[in-house]
Amino acid sequence: MNRTTLSLIAAATALAAVTGFAAATSGGTDDAPAKAAAQLPVERSSLLCPTPGQSDLAETAYTSYTPPSEEAGGTDSTAGKAQLMPVESGPSDTGDDKDKAKKPETVVAPKAPGKPATGEASGADAPALIGTADGALAPGWAVQQTTTVEAGTGRGLLGLNCSAPDTDFYFPGASTAEERSDYIHLTNPDSEAAVVDVQLYGPEGAIKSDVGEGIQIGPHASVPVLLSTLTDKPYTNLTLHVTARSGRVAAAVSAADDKLGGDWLPAATDPAASLVMPGIPKDATSVRLVAFTPGQDDADLKVQLATSSGKIAPAGHDTLHVKSGMTSAVDLGDVTRGDAGSLLLTPTDTSVPVVAALRVTRGKGADQETAFIPATRDIGARATVADNRSKGSTLALTAPGATAKVKVTASPGDEGGTATSKEYTVKGGTTLSVPAPVPDGLKGTYALTVEPVSGGAVYGSRMLEEKQDDVPAFTVQTLPDDRGTVSVPESEEDLSILQK
CATH class of the missing domain: 2.60.290 (Hypothetical Protein Tm1070; Chain: A)
Structure with a gap:
């Protein structure tokens, strides 16, 4: 067997090991039935947490947790590793002692699945964090970032599930109103720069701005962009679309109101014809629905509230028309009326993909606080x-x-x-x-x-609340599938591909 053939076999074997590229058949024949894919625990997870806030009064708690899984090593503390570190530190050690001496300390370092690990930060200078988990700590890894701000713009309880990097995000419910200070936080986990476009859509369509094009996010860096710098006039209700031209980022909007408190606005789930926004509190005093359709067709939607006893149509708001490329908003008032519920959007006729989110307010007068509930995926496997x-x-x-x-x-x-x-x-x-x-x-x-x-x-969804004097401070996090497993086709080596 000559050297070229050996090299080809080695290359084919390596490719099969990395990507599963091997004949998914019982005997390597073209007409044999394919074997079913197996659901296996993921071996590595990445999460990014944005800069906690702009306030010197901010007190932030981080909580990390990986559910135990027998397939991934149960609660074995030696079967994996995870850490959350400031973005400036970049990836794990390079082996250079000088670099190690400069490396910031780990903020959170989980030891084993099945037990939470915590960390904290104070003030406006707390950095964004980049996290990695492998082995038994990777499947279903979740990190919550919870910030308490006692006074000033955006005061209240601000909560966010730290998120995985991606290339495309929608944020219905953003605003550039004079009383709002909304920032889009863009965090790059990789060793190459990412280039990102930020586009705003108002009630009349796309808002032209050159400032939001080609924003560069350096390696292992995080950049906050004030949304009001992207437009010449204020808009109360907007949809923000973030796309990465190159690389990938994590993205989240921090929304702060002069009077109504603030919270994080996470990205909504991907555009879909039917959407669910779960967990409107029973004592909500005001609920605003913001929706956007990114396609070429208008969307006509049925609006329903799933209460404890069944589905009802909000009075005067049983349908919603969303024009193509334009943001629509409707105030539903105190729609829950003492009975916690979830908002459902379904097509009245033709299915047109949309994105949507709710802004929920609790309290009255000077003691109001807000949170956001974006449309989310179902719980799935876990x-x-x-x-x-x-x-x-x-x-x-x-x-x-x-x-x-x-x-x-x-x-x-x-x-x-x-x-x-x-x-x-x-x-x-x-x-x-x-x-x-x-x-x-x-x-x-x-x-x-x-x-x-x-x-x-x-x-x-899960609502977390605490009293801040007379303010009913709260935050809501949705519960989508944690993607702790991945579908892996069952495969076997087929060296006959070398002869094709």
Whole structure:
């Protein structure tokens, strides 16, 4: 066998190992049936947390959690590694002692699946964080960033699930109104610069701006962009579209209001014909729906509220027309009227993809606070949310179609406690809102995982609240599938490809 043939075989073997490129057949024949793909735990996860805030009064807590998984090593502390570090530090050690001496300290360093790990930061100078997890700590890894601001613009409770990098994001619900200070935070996890375009869409369509084109994000860097610098006049309701020309970024909007507090506006789920925004609090005093369709066709949508007893149409707002390329907004008022619910959007006729989010307000007068609920994916195989406390965590679960049963597990606390699980049944077309289960003997903060047991698709969110004097400070995080597993085709080597 000559050297060229050996090189070809080595290359083919390496390609099969990395990408699964091998004949997914029983005997290498063209007519043999393909083997079913297996769902295996992911081996590496990346999460990025933006700069916590612009206030010197900001106090930020980070909570990291990976659900235990027997397939990924159970709770074995030696089977993986994870860390959250300031973006300036870049990737892991290069081996240069001088570089190691300059490396900032790790903010959060989880030790094992099944137990939360925490960290903290103070003030306006706290940096953005870049995180990586591998081995047993990678599948379903979740990090919550929770910031408390006691006074000033954007005061309140600001919460965000740190997110994975991507190339395309929509943010319905952004604003450049005079009372708002909205920033889009763009964080690059990679060793090459990323180039990003930021486009705003108002009630009359795209807002022309050269400032938002070709924004460069350096390697392992984070850049906040004030949205009001991208337009010559204020707009109350906007949709923000972020696309990466090259590289990839994590993106989130920090929204701060002079009077109504503030929170993080996460990216909405990908454009779809039907959308779910779960977990409007029962005591919401005002709810605003913002929707946008990125395609060439207008969208006509049925608007429904899934309550504890079934679906109803909000008075005077049972339908919504969204013009192509334009942002539509409607104020639904105190739509829940003492009964927590979830907003459902479905096409009245032709299916047209849309994106949407809710701005939710609690409280009255000078004691109001806001949060955002973007349209989200369903829970899927499992969803995870970190940073829950002994009091103030409320779980909302919605089954838009068939009745479903789910299992909710409360992890041990970061300082102690014993995990506990409870099953809930969510009737079709309703929203179930319950206090989150608490682990026995809880000390510190804990995480929740939600797993379907039977029935139809379930959507969810977790509201975290605390009192700040008379302000009902709160934040809402949705519960999409944590993507802890990946589909891997079953394969075997087929060296006959070298002869084709």
